[in-house]
Amino acid sequence: MMKSKEDIINNWLPRYTGNKLYEFGKYILLTNFNEYLKLFCEITNSEVVDWDRPIPAANGNGIKTEESDRQVSEKFARDHLRIGIDSMLELLNNGESVKHLKFD
Numbered sequence: 046m047m048k049s050k051e052d053i054i055n056n057w058l059p060r061y062t063g064n065k066l067y068e069f070g071k072y073i074l075l076t077n078f079n080e081y082l083k084l085f086c087e088i089t090n091s092e093v094v095d096w097d098r099p100i101p102a103a104n105g106n107g108i109k110t111e112e113s114d115r116q117v118s119e120k121f122a123r124d125h126l127r128i129g130i131d132s133m134l135e136l137l138n139n140g141e142s143v144k145h146l147k148f149d
Contacts, residue, residue, distance in 0.1 A: 062102040063095050070104055 058073075059065060076082060082101060086092055089105030136142065 061098065061100040063098045064102050064104075068104060069102075075100070 055066065058069065074081075074085060077100075079101070082093060082103060085105060086103050089103070091103045091105045093101045093103045095101060
């Protein structure tokens with residue numbers, strides 16, 4: 046039984062992505078939307094390692110900088126927030142709810 050976040054990471058990431066732990070960069074974006082992964086690859090000039098894995102992965106090493114943070118904030122933060130708010134309002138208006146999971 047896995048007892049810590051580190052146990053989960055050491056087991057889960059290589060098993061589902063097909064990548065060794067050392068192949069991951071400092072930052073990891075996990076998404077179940079292939080279009081986000083395609084966009085990530087386009088923006089970072091990277092490639093998906095294996096589309097046939099349960100969780101395809103791409104490595105955008107070297108992309109996290111102060112300048113990249115500023116550009117992302119300018120270009121996407123407001124749009125992402127608006128999408129999130131609109132999605133939550135749509136769920137609320139349809140009488141649905143969302144359960145979020147988090148590690149303590």
